[in-house]
Amino acid sequence: MQSSSLYIERNSGLHALHPLTKLALLGLCLVLAFALPDIRWLLAAFGLLLLPLAAWGRILAPFARSGFSIILPFVISLALIQGFFAGGDTALLTLGRFAFTWEGLLAGLTVSARLLVALGGTLLLMLSTRPDHLMLALTERGLPQALGYIVLTALQIFPRFQDRARVILEAQQARGLETQVNLLRRLRLLVPLIGPLILASIVDVEERAMALEARAFSRPGQKTSLISLHDSGFQVLLRTGLLLAALALIVWRLLPLVRA
Amino acid sequence: MITLKHFGYRYPNTEAWALRKISLEIPDGQFVGVVGANGAGKSTLCYALSGFAPHFYRGKTEGRLHLNEVDVLESSLGDLAGEVGLVFQNPFNQISGARYSVREEIAFGLENLGLPPSEIETRVSQVLAQSDLSELAERSPFALSGGQQQRVAIAAIMAMQPSVLVLDEPTSQLDPHGTREVFANLDALTQERAATVVLASHKLEWLAAFCDRVLVLHQGRLVADGEPAQVLADEVLLDYGIGGTRYTLAARAAQQGGLVSAQRALPVTLDQAREFFR
Numbered sequence: 102m103q104s105s106s107l108y109i110e111r112n113s114g115l116h117a118l119h120p121l122t123k124l125a126l127l128g129l130c131l132v133l134a135f136a137l138p139d140i141r142w143l144l145a146a147f148g149l150l151l152l153p154l155a156a157w158g159r160i161l162a163p164f165a166r167s168g169f170s171i172i173l174p175f176v177i178s179l180a181l182i183q184g185f186f187a188g189g190d191t192a193l194l195t196l197g198r199f200a201f202t203w204e205g206l207l208a209g210l211t212v213s214a215r216l217l218v219a220l221g222g223t224l225l226l227m228l229s230t231r232p233d234h235l236m237l238a239l240t241e242r243g244l245p246q247a248l249g250y251i252v253l254t255a256l257q258i259f260p261r262f263q264d265r266a267r268v269i270l271e272a273q274q275a276r277g278l279e280t281q282v283n284l285l286r287r288l289r290l291l292v293p294l295i296g297p298l299i300l301a302s303i304v305d306v307e308e309r310a311m312a313l314e315a316r317a318f319s320r321p322g323q324k325t326s327l328i329s330l331h332d333s334g335f336q337v338l339l340r341t342g343l344l345l346a347a348l349a350l351i352v353w354r355l356l357p358l359v360r361a
Numbered sequence: 362m363i364t365l366k367h368f369g370y371r372y373p374n375t376e377a378w379a380l381r382k383i384s385l386e387i388p389d390g391q392f393v394g395v396v397g398a399n400g401a402g403k404s405t406l407c408y409a410l411s412g413f414a415p416h417f418y419r420g421k422t423e424g425r426l427h428l429n430e431v432d433v434l435e436s437s438l439g440d441l442a443g444e445v446g447l448v449f450q451n452p453f454n455q456i457s458g459a460r461y462s463v464r465e466e467i468a469f470g471l472e473n474l475g476l477p478p479s480e481i482e483t484r485v486s487q488v489l490a491q492s493d494l495s496e497l498a499e500r501s502p503f504a505l506s507g508g509q510q511q512r513v514a515i516a517a518i519m520a521m522q523p524s525v526l527v528l529d530e531p532t533s534q535l536d537p538h539g540t541r542e543v544f545a546n547l548d549a550l551t552q553e554r555a556a557t558v559v560l561a562s563h564k565l566e567w568l569a570a571f572c573d574r575v576l577v578l579h580q581g582r583l584v585a586d587g588e589p590a591q592v593l594a595d596e597v598l599l600d601y602g603i604g605g606t607r608y609t610l611a612a613r614a615a616q617q618g619g620l621v622s623a624q625r626a627l628p629v630t631l632d633q634a635r636e637f638f639r
Contacts (some may be wrong), residue, residue, distance in 0.1 A: 253459060307592075308451055310417075311413060316457060316517065319439040320442050325475055
């Protein structure tokens with residue numbers, strides 16, 4: 102059990118940014134992902150904005166590794182589906198009645214690139230921001246603490262699931278379950294894994310809720326914090342700029358539709 | 362003072378009462394052990410004393426349960442959290458996940474109580490030192506072993522300085538050294554701060570060595586209540602599926618074999634056993 106989040110501790114400028122600044126950056130990335138018109142712009146946003154930011158945060162390797170491993174299944178499946186079914190005139194491959202077209206492939210890659218930009222923004226936030234700092238930043242701005250905890254838990258859910266699944270797999274391996282096998286048999290291995298994983302997760306939720314109650318989480322009244330987050334006038338300006346840029350992009354994309 | 366009068370509790374959607382007609386008083390500063398076979402009601406009693414039954418689990422209650430002047434059945438968990446602390450068996454799920462380091466994890470409950478940061482710092486440092494956790498203070502709680510996580514969970518509750526501390530098998534993941542430390546820290550709490558400790562455990566030798574009093578539960582009923590030397594040496598514990606301390610069992614076997622006089626009181630601790638076999 103090594104960690105409960107994707108956060109990687111580094112001494113970097115990106116890490117030092119206020120969580121809300123990085124949240125505003127994520128907001129811009131999400132708007133970029135859906136507002137930019139084609140794949141060239143999307144790849145440019147990823148290559149010229151997100152990759153340099155990851156390098157600045159000294160998290161380039163984990164950023165690229167996580168991004169690649171998550172996006173690859175989407176690229177393959179979207180390219181195949183769109184390539185065969187989106188239509189188009191330039192056939193690259195014909196299989197009976199079905200034609201795999203250049204236009205379809207491009208559409209699939211474009212959707213993948215949109216996901217890549219959205220995912221990149223999310224990874225930048227998660228790899229460089231302590232979940233408790235994000236929760237604190239949000240609750241300091243008036244988000245109810247219970248809701249803040251839900252955000253925090255959502256950020257931690259995948260690493261916790263991974264940890265739990267690893268423990269169950271190790272326990273099953275210790276009882277003779279063969280896991281170093283081909284892909285088809287690995288898929289079959291999911292069956293004995295999923296039951297215990299879901300049941301254990303339900304117990305986890307109940308016990309963690311009890312642990313929170315035992316720590317006076319639901320106690321009414323003023324709460325304090327040992328953690329103090331560094332913010333500055335520059336970062337407030339930066340956040341405003343990022344949000345304005347996102348707004349401008351939305352207006353830029355919506356304007357032709359309104360005129361039409 | 363904890364007071365239970367004809368207290369009973371039934372979990373939702375069940376017919377059987379998990380606790381039945383329990384009446385007892387526990388004065389401030391007492392270290393009370395709770396023993397019983399699996400399913401006897403130990404955990405349920407812990408949940409009831411800390412308000413989790415019925416406020417978390419729902420279910421049905423009967424009788425009265427008071428903590429000093431506070432009616433536990435009428436108070437919310439949020440109100441009770443500063444008065445009574447609960448530590449349970451699974452260490453991993455007692456880590457809140459809301460904080461990144463052991464130091465901050467221990468501070469989390471104090472932050473929720475609204476204490477000033479300077480006091481939080483003081484209490485956290487004290488508890489870290491007391492629980493031998495100072496070297497782990499800056500590490501992530503999730504990167505610790507099960508035993509270390511359990512010590513963090515206990516320390517986090519101790520830092521809140523509740524007047525009553527309820528622990529449900531808190532040392533099940535600890536080695537003998539860790540177990541001794543936990544018992545010794547709890548014993549110090551009862552003596553230095555007059556805190557009341559109620560601890561459910563199967564580790565009879567440790568209960569015998571540290572507790573002022575032992576409660577025996579069987580099928581949800583309180584069937585014995587008294588000093589450890591008296592309660593834990595009783596042969597009836599075998600019938601309840603609890604057994605006895607290793608010292609008691611060895612001494613009883615020696616008496617039955619005619620090696621030692623049958624008139625001598627059975628030991629429950631190592632010191633008593635030394636005297637017994639001398």
